[in-house]
Amino acid sequence: MVAISSAHWPPLWQPRFETLMKRILPFIIILAVLAIALGSAWYLTRSIPSSNTVVGSQQPVPRSTSSASPSSPGSQTPAPQTVANAGDPGAEPPHVLGPPTAPAQLEEFGDFECPPCGMFHPILEQMHQEFGDRLAITFREFPLVPAHQHALAAASAAEAAGLQGKFWEMHDLLYERQKTWKTEFDVRPVFEGYAREIGLDLERYRRDMAGEVVAQRIMQDGKRGHSLDVKGTPTVFLNGLEVPFESLAAERLRVFIQREIDRAGKQK
Amino acid sequence: MKRTWLYAAAALLALLGLADAIYLTVEHVTGQSVRCTIVAGCSEVLSSSYAVVAGIPLAMVGAAAYFSVFDLALLAAFGYRVAATLLTPLVIAMFLVSLWLIYLQAFVIHAFCQFCLFSAAITFALFVCVLVARRVKSV
Numbered sequence: 067m068v069a070i071s072s073a074h075w076p077p078l079w080q081p082r083f084e085t086l087m088k089r090i091l092p093f094i095i096i097l098a099v100l101a102i103a104l105g106s107a108w109y110l111t112r113s114i115p116s117s118n119t120v121v122g123s124q125q126p127v128p129r130s131t132s133s134a135s136p137s138s139p140g141s142q143t144p145a146p147q148t149v150a151n152a153g154d155p156g157a158e159p160p161h162v163l164g165p166p167t168a169p170a171q172l173e174e175f176g177d178f179e180c181p182p183c184g185m186f187h188p189i190l191e192q193m194h195q196e197f198g199d200r201l202a203i204t205f206r207e208f209p210l211v212p213a214h215q216h217a218l219a220a221a222s223a224a225e226a227a228g229l230q231g232k233f234w235e236m237h238d239l240l241y242e243r244q245k246t247w248k249t250e251f252d253v254r255p256v257f258e259g260y261a262r263e264i265g266l267d268l269e270r271y272r273r274d275m276a277g278e279v280v281a282q283r284i285m286q287d288g289k290r291g292h293s294l295d296v297k298g299t300p301t302v303f304l305n306g307l308e309v310p311f312e313s314l315a316a317e318r319l320r321v322f323i324q325r326e327i328d329r330a331g332k333q334k
Numbered sequence: 335m336k337r338t339w340l341y342a343a344a345a346l347l348a349l350l351g352l353a354d355a356i357y358l359t360v361e362h363v364t365g366q367s368v369r370c371t372i373v374a375g376c377s378e379v380l381s382s383s384y385a386v387v388a389g390i391p392l393a394m395v396g397a398a399a400y401f402s403v404f405d406l407a408l409l410a411a412f413g414y415r416v417a418a419t420l421l422t423p424l425v426i427a428m429f430l431v432s433l434w435l436i437y438l439q440a441f442v443i444h445a446f447c448q449f450c451l452f453s454a455a456i457t458f459a460l461f462v463c464v465l466v467a468r469r470v471k472s473v
Binding site: 096107 | 349352353356357359360363370381382397401404405408409411412413414
């Protein structure tokens with residue numbers, strides 16, 4: 067009896083099972099790949115921001131990248147830190163727009179050739195208009211060489227203009243006309259045109275462009291950026307705490323600035 | 335048999351493309367790729383207006399396309415003829431889009447992103463794989 071059943075069973079169910087598996091297996095693989103793909107996307111979305119200097123959208127609170135900061139990354143109310151206490155000092159005097167005693171001190175590390183920096187420029191201008199004397203904006207040179215071929219020349223042009231007291235005029239022109247000059251082969255005549263436009267002494271501008279002072283200022287700002295673990299541009303610190311990159315939109319940045327001003331008001 | 339292996343190879347290639355596209359999508363969504371870094375190219379390409387189609391990151395569209403290619407190639411490897419029929423136009427469309435994206439990087443944006451180039455290489459390999467699979471005998 068046993069011999070009969072064992073002789074008959076395998077041919078009856080085995081082909082059916084194989085056929086069924088052949089039909090079902092690809093769909094099982096597809097579902098497994100879909101699960102792995104979605105899982106890895108979720109994991110990467112969470113891990114990439116926390117492993118770099120940019121904080122993820124789950125944590126809409128600025129955090130400090132400086133080792134001098136005592137506040138933990140997960141803290142919901144990080145203590146404001148003055149930028150002067152953190153990292154390398156950078157070029158002195160820095161380019162500051164607004165009073166040095168303003169309750170909100172914003173420091174941007176920028177590259178004039180970087181498109182996101184160009185897009186961030188009008189947002190910062192809007193913040194300057196809205197907050198007036200309550201916000202001080204400091205610009206730090208962070209030319210990404212060799213990624214951006216004209217970034218160093220643009221930084222030099224801005225610094226050379228700064229030596230004649232017209233840093234912000236050149237800064238604005240470089241950002242506003244970024245798309246015009248970044249595709250040029252030789253940017254020197256273009257920048258000289260800007261220098262002429264803002265009324266610089268052209269001979270002095272040319273001398274300063276190639277001078278040691280300008281080169282040193284750029285290097286000192288770069289050193290400060292590296293000491294604060296700046297990896298890309300624009301990187302923005304507000305009262306010493308890094309603002310997450312995805313929070314650099316006007317509506318979110320406004321909230322952060324206002325919060326710093328409110329905090330300073332309460333402490334008085 | 336040979337055709338089955340070609341479709342299996344296409345499925346594996348699509349997995350590589352999927353991994354690349356998922357990475358780029360995450361970079362885009364988290365804002366990493368939009369920030370300029372010391373590595374040239376990607377920030378220029380991924381922050382350009384061509385990186386988003388109707389509000390959706392192009393990398394996400396690419397991930398969906400690679401996942402579809404993987405599904406169809408796998409089903410084709412298991413003998414589903416309809417899947418093999420659908421796979422060819424999809425891969426041809428992806429091949430043409432890749433050509434267009436390379437043109438944009440070379441002549442419009444003037445910057446190359448290595449992850450985009452890797453994706454294009456995968457698509458070209460898929461294109462060859464699928465075309466050869468259509469020409470060879472199934473057994």
